[in-house]
Amino acid sequence: MATVLFILALSSGYYEILFLMIGFREYVTWRLAVVWVAMIATSQVLSEIGTLLFPNMPLVFLWIIPLVAVNTFMSSRLLYTQWLLMLPVMIFLNAVKRLITAIMGVLAKALLAPNADMLLRQAVKLDKTVDLNMFLAVMLSIPVVIILGGLAHRWLVRVSAADFLQRARVEAGDYLLVMLFFIIYVIAYVFAMEWSVNSQTYMAIAASLTFGIIGSYLINNKNSHLNDAQLLLQVSNYNELLRRHNRDLHLFKHDYQNILLSLSAFIREDNMTGLKHYFEAEVLPASHNLNKQTELAGLNRLAMPTASGLIYAKYETAVRREVQLVVVVLEDVELLDVPQIKVVRILGNLLDNAVDAAARANRHVTLTISNRNKQTAVFTVRNQIPINETLDLSVIKKSRFTTKPGHLGYGLSSIEQLTTDQLMVNYCIEDTDFVAELVVTH
Structure with missing residues (x-):
């Protein structure tokens, strides 16, 4: 005994x-x-x-x-x-x-x-x-x-x-x-x-x-x-990306008129061979930059430089992985008195997870930013669920959950640790899409 x-x-x-x-x-x-x-x-x-x-x-x-x-x-x-x-x-x-x-x-x-x-x-x-x-x-x-x-x-x-x-x-x-x-x-x-x-x-x-x-x-x-x-490092990095983004946009706008004038010169001289060569060699490559600037033009309506810089950085990451990240800002969004570092970390995790999943599916991610009311802004990230993968909303927040072999899978559980009364994260499944929603109250 x-x-x-x-x-x-x-x-x-x-x-x-x-x-x-x-x-x-x-x-x-x-x-x-x-x-x-x-x-x-x-x-x-x-x-x-x-x-x-x-x-x-x-x-x-x-x-x-x-x-x-x-x-x-x-x-x-x-x-x-x-x-x-x-x-x-x-x-x-x-x-x-x-x-x-x-x-x-x-x-x-x-x-x-x-x-x-x-x-x-x-x-x-x-x-x-x-x-x-x-x-x-x-x-x-x-x-x-x-x-x-x-x-x-x-x-x-x-x-x-x-x-x-x-x-x-x-x-x-x-x-x-x-x-x-x-x-x-x-x-x-x-x-x-x-x-x-x-x-x-x-x-x-x-x-x-x-x-x-x-x-x-x-x-x-x-x-x-x-x-x-x-925070200082991220703000510095994101501001540098935004500076490059604005510089590229300014340069393109500056050159746009010259491009139109040069095209008109080929047309006046009826030089179709030269026009075709010039268009394929000079105009088309420049159009890719124009498309890029157009897709991210809505970020000007988001009054939060750290979040704008993050989105721009994630856009470039998505491009490198051959994933199309579409950013839709429906209206002017201003975030005051919110923990910016937590917003950036949560949104960054959500976008990383979405791009990872999209790379194994239809290679398309949509980020929509809007105001729910005067005090609430919503970041909605949508991506298609990869084929042959099943998500259970009751377990995706648990530690080490992942659908990727060899991956630790602590992204969503880390997001849960970052949420507060000001920052709420909701998940849902709509047809074949996984939707994550970051609700920011300010």
């Missing part, structure tokens, strides 16, 4: 998994969950063996470092991000877990055996009283972790945490800072894990607050720099 209780008590090692899988449930798959749980179980077995073989070794090296390492690696796989970005998160979650279990341990100790020390090292000896206390503490902690995970999920979606972690880039200085962060935590728990449960409670409170504040500062600082740098 004591062995069973001890094994159940070790389930506290799965709190981080439970919290993350609830918080980022859109990204969880059965395969990843099974592998993750198996790795934690293996880690705990090895930790228990190590505790028996090396009774004088600090418990932090056997019970914290392996769990943090496994959770860091698997959480980075869960969110398609780099492990260094997840290490501060896992340190904080480990500290919070120890705070929760310490509080519940104090409560269990008060209920069952007020005089029991409840040291983790004692549990290795399978002392009945200690095992009962640990088991009760774990049972009391599980509902708390589930509730916190559910609350965290709403916040993580609202702030697009997964999208940030996927976009963030690691710099050289980050390695030193994060590893120093980890070393301090390990040193603190070299001593704390040998203390009584009451003392560990105070240590857990201090660790959770300290490392939570430091971790939040680092993430917010990096997020601010990331968004600023990315």
Whole structure:
């Protein structure tokens, strides 16, 4: 019985998994969950063996470092991000877990055996009283972790945490800072894990607050720099594309009259051979640029340079892939006080998905931009569903969904992480077409 209780008590090692899988449930798959749980179980077995073989070794090296390492690696796989970005998160979650279990341990100790020390090292000896206390503490902690995970999920979606972690880039200085962060935590728990449960409670409170504040500062600082740098880069790139677009249009208009005059000269001289050669060699190639300018002329009615630049960039990408992207702007559209970077990222993902699908179908994508009312603008992307492919609207938003072999398929789930009360994305299927609608409220 004591062995069973001890094994159940070790389930506290799965709190981080439970919290993350609830918080980022859109990204969880059965395969990843099974592998993750198996790795934690293996880690705990090895930790228990190590505790028996090396009774004088600090418990932090056997019970914290392996769990943090496994959770860091698997959480980075869960969110398609780099492990260094997840290490501060896992340190904080480990500290919070120890705070929760310490509080519940104090409560269990008060209920069952007020005089029991409840040291983790004692549990290795399978002392009945200690095992009962640990088991009760774990049972009391599980509902708390589930509730916190559910609350965290709403916040993580609202702030697009997964999208940030996927976009963030690691710099050289980050390695030193994060590893120093980890070393301090390990040193603190070299001593704390040998203390009584009451003392560990105070240590857990201090660790959770300290490392939570430091971790939040680092993430917010990096997020601010990331968004600023990315926005500036995208605006710069898109403005350059628009500048080229306007320059080409200006040059063509400047030369258009000369082209007409030159054609009239061939006609006056009745030089049909020269006219035919000139028309095929000079006029026809120029007409392609005219068509291009005409198809994108409606972008002048969209008062959002970043979105206009993005659409122009996606138009050029579609041309390279031999896909026709038709842009229809029905009226003047002005977007005020909207998160432009999110609009660009969502619209970019929708257009990328549409062009990918169109390349396997009729090679045609339509983007329609219009006003639903004075406060709402709508971007509608339409493409034909490739033959022999079936879309289920109930699953296309789930993590790793894709119809392309070898593709990770996290575009639509990432879009869901970017949506807010101002930015809503709807999907529908009309006959053989897939329609995605970005609704922007301003």
